[in-house]
Amino acid sequence: MTFSPELEAKFADLVTHYPEGRQRAALIPMLMFGQDEIGSVTQEMMEELGRRLGLSTMQVDEVVGYYSMLHKKPMGKFHVQVCTNVACMLRGGAELYDHACHKLGLGHKQVSADGRISLEEVECMGACSWAPAIQVNYDFHHEVSTDQLDTILEGLQK
Amino acid sequence: MALVNVTINGVSVQAENGALLIEVAKQNGIEIPAFCYYEGMSLQAACRMCLVEVEKAPKLMAGCTLPVAEGMVVRTESEPVVKARKTTLEFLLSNHPLDCPVCDKGGECELQDMTFKYGVGESRFTEAKQHVPEKQWSPVVFYDAPRCILCYRCVRVCNEGMGVGALGVSNRGVYSEIIPSHGDHLECDECGSCIDICPVGSLTSGIYRYKTRPWEMEHVGTVCTHCSNGCKTTLGVRNNEIVRGNNRDRSGINGEFLCVKGRYAFDFNHHPERLQTPLIRNAEGVLEEASWSRALKLVAEKFKALAGPKFGVIGSTRTTNEENYLLQKFARTTLGTANIDHHRSGDVVTLVDSLSGKTGQLGTVEEVYTAKAVLVVATDLSQQHPLLANKVRANFRHHKAAVYAVTPGPVREDKIARKFLRAAEGDSIAAVESLRDELAKAGDLVILFGDSIQGEKVRQLVAFGESLGIPVKYVCLVDYANSRGAMDMGVLPDLGPGYHATAPGLNLQQMLEATDLSALWVVGANPLKGGKTLASKDAFVVVQDLFRTETAERADVVLPAGSAYEKNGTVTNVCGQVQRIKKGIETVGSKADLAIIGLLARGMGVSLGAVDADTIFAEIAATVPGYSQLPMPIILTGGAAQTHPVNGRVPASTVPGNISSARDTLFTTGSLTRYSKILNEVLEKPGALYS
Amino acid sequence: MKLFNEPSPLETRIISFRFGLENSASIDTYLAHDGYKALRKALEMTPDDVINEVKASNLRGRGGAGFPTGLKWSFVPRASEKPKYIVVNADESEPGTCKDRLLIQNDPHQLIEGILLGAIAVGAKKGWIYIRGEYNYLIAIMDKAIAEAYKNGFLGKNICGTEFEFDLYTHTGAGAYECGEESALLESLEGKRGVPRIRPPFPAISGAFQSPTLLNNVETFSSVPAILRMGGTAYSDLGVPKSGGTRMVCMSGHVNRPGVYEVPLGFPMMKFVNEIGGGVWKGRQLKAIIPGGSSSPLLRAEECDIPMDYDSIAKAGSMLGSGGLMVMDETTDMVKLALRIMRFYQHESCGWCIPCREGTTWLKKMLQRVTDGHGQARDIDLIGDLAQNMRGRTFCPLGDAAAMPTIAIVKKYRNEFEAYVAKNPFAASELVSIS
């Protein structure tokens, strides 16, 4: 399988970051960047990255299954992650998540029929002092009220 | 290494500094319970069953990873320890299905045993359990995730023990599961070690599952009848049927190792095509069922009439030493012929001769595990000699052995080799030469060599080894369960038992090509395999076998023989180690080859004395060089004893045979494995040596 | 994204003083404000002198465990056949903690300089910053700063015209709290599942790629340039004995002015909440404080009148931990809090060891049931008991981190659990146990 030239360049650079013979270290970054480009960690991608790093597909699979940000099934084009951990919960994170569920008609890790939006209840993402917080893909939104959430979601749905 | 003083449960003991507490305790008769700790494999510290109290430590310590040190004071049965064990078991059982009544492992499950010994009687868990459906990974391996306690033994035995690495762990936390090499299925050696080592009923065997409860079986310790490595195996027999093969008691030269053949391929015994009545060719030229008495009478009469120098005898690489010994004796004396041979797959004769006058230079299985260096020449060891390959790997893992491989194509040993060289079979010796400087520094060495090293090349290899200036041992690789025994017993046209020169006769090839053979008697062999023909059109052919092989199809009389799992006796493995086999079952209508020879002799009016395995073995011990001082108590209790070297020159063969290995893979051993249903099901890459 | 909260005049801004400066992340700003001065100084010192300065500062690890940093640096063997490495823990996943993020976002060069000082001290030539996957935008910021540092001769060969050389890279995580635990982090860095390693050997002896490795938190490294500039003793004197210097404390929850503030160790906790944080919101009463991330047992309001330093908080039965201070007002439902905390640890348990894997799952199920109104009286003791049974028996401290807050909540707010059970119409006074 092929990646974009930019990503190929990034991979080529990445493997030079680690000691000789330890190129396996590049696996997790490659999976993350690959997923960012392709939309999910596909079987093909696991095979390809395994081949490049001298790992069996099973060895790649072991790693993929462990990390919660790696998805074998595609998430939406916009992946909405709502934190409900303690600091956010104290400031309405759980209600915010419920609101998102109703508004989108989606549950945890579900994807809208058009593949545009997906929702996930996530653990603390390091925005506790600006709670409640959400992330849309990698973009943080802080101190999100339900009204603001509506605006954000409506923006994504268009 | 320095000794330290440690106190365990108030008793002071001495131990090697840095030894693991769990081992030190065991050596002193104290059991520290463990699930994930497994002797000889990498440490995990995962199950927490082995927690013990150590004075001055702030919390309980895992005994499986704790190196002992001077003055350490340990308690393994104190109240906090006992409580910790109880709670660990309680946690473990919380999500365990507790379907013991329908679990294969019930009765021999380590979780049951631990709960019995250390657990609490009642469960405080009242939540819903998490269920995941059982998965079938291959014809022989099933995985039930809810029963899995995640001890990672299966992963390690596959990776470290077998060098296959077909099992992994995926997902996280309580959703963690063991995963197979290919997404939803396994592609591997199918050795079943993972099933065997699983402490619970999470991994189960496709052929054993739901067949029996463990306590309903009779356990018969014998030796695998497939390749030459001679693994001990315990047959689980129920109602005259073998339902399981394993070696959980870790006795014998193989410890708990068994390959796919040893573990599963006993099913040929129960194959529907198994012969159960003698066959006689009738007037129309068709093989027709006949009674034993009619068949034996006919054969005895013919043998009596046809005896003499035109008689040919082909012995077996799978029958016992006693059977082969008796066969050659009967041939040379009663039948008056020197035409006797068998399918030779390695040049043991030249090796023994090259080493004549020297002692202690034939390597044992154990030495493959302990030598500082191992050189593998011209063989795909992992495919053709699974146990020896396993020992090489274990030696590498446990002792950092220096492994060298000189082979015509890629082999699994490459992965652990300090150096591997690719050399066409004709160039092996030159390639080996190039390792001279390195090997000379190795400390001590075992050389394992395949069939292409024969005749002069064996002498060159031995000369090379002897010139290194370090202790070197040799193993001449041969194919089948008693290939080595057949040679030792003198099933050779010019050498009698113990490699004593005898008047030369025809070798196997010459017998097939001769146009004037009066009779050919084939005992447990299939020389006409692969479309070969017998040139003597009129020869009277008698075949003793389990199945109607190609050779049986050419026979005038076929006598149904018993398999190795159906008789007593001894076999000699590739390293010359003698082991006892034990009768587990019986197939109605068949007879052991030894008994058949005895009955034929009687029919011919010849007295052979008592024809039973023990009596013949006593004769072997009394007369065959190398077998004379075997420590009988070891053999009788299921151990392996190496034969002694033959002192004095072995005469160079006057009738060299065609020496060639059948090049079996991990999933085959000659004709026998064609009748194993299970082996045919799991066959993944047939014939893929060096790939 | 800019700085999130207004600084407070009560702060002592030692490592956050550049926050809020224009282009604070750029090397120019950094150089204009004492940047890389400590590095130049250290290049003229012996490694031992650098370590001694750090020892004198009484700096303790800011990642959670609070291990004395100078001592840790001295564990890395002087002579080593293998190369030595530096690994920076920027996994910041402890609930309540969001300071490393600010340190990287606002002052990445301070981190680079801190790393270089560590490299001089232990003789390392290569390092990685392990950044949690969610902090994707920080990778761009950090990579840019690294590029600037290379360009200006602070990374690469011949740093500042000397023999000293160092290469630095960012490395992304992919979503796993456990990868903040140092040995699991190293596994993850090597491209494997984030399962902790058996220790000893500790990373100082055998860490990344089985080589001697110095591993510290972002804030820990970020504090070192100031220590070398002002001198270890002066830095130490900012705090209290045995807890030197300042800390970034992340205030969240029910307060008027949540935010990340830098205060000296030993700063009074109530003063922090009331004066810096503007007090409990909505005019409500304080109920409890979680002082150092969700792994630290909570303190009831009446237990909070203590200085914020490692030893004082430990004496009160909790931990300063990662500096994630979460404030709860009188309306907070402690049963739900216990459930939410357990859900987190259950989700993040790596699954390697039995007590943590099974214990967190069982506890989560029970707490969920009690919260759903199906609790039984005996459940309350059982929750406490199971947590006790996990504690001290797991392979890594995550099990303890799940157990300790649970034990504290059940002990301190038992009445709230009882109230839940009382509302269950099917609650039996006694239950027959299932054998």
Ligand SMILES: Cc1cc2nc3c(=O)[nH]c(=O)nc-3n(C[C@H](O)[C@H](O)[C@H](O)COP(=O)(O)O)c2cc1C
């Ligand atoms: C479960 C668990 C999670 C942890 N997460 C982090 C983390 O996110 N960031 C961090 O710096 N340290 C974390 N730690 C602490 C690290 O193991 C380690 O002690 C620390 O990074 C060492 O750096 P320091 O001495 O500078 O604090 C965690 C520890 C545990 C047990």
Ligand code: SF4
């Ligand atoms: S399948 Fe069996 S051996 Fe493998 S981890 Fe599970 S319990 Fe252990």
Ligand code: SF4
């Ligand atoms: S290695 Fe050989 S002797 Fe051992 S189990 Fe396999 S076939 Fe049988």
Ligand code: SF4
């Ligand atoms: S305590 Fe055990 S299961 Fe939990 S995170 Fe640590 S090693 Fe993994």
Ligand code: FES
């Ligand atoms: S608790 Fe939501 S970001 Fe930390």
Ligand code: FES
């Ligand atoms: S035996 Fe020690 S933790 Fe499993």
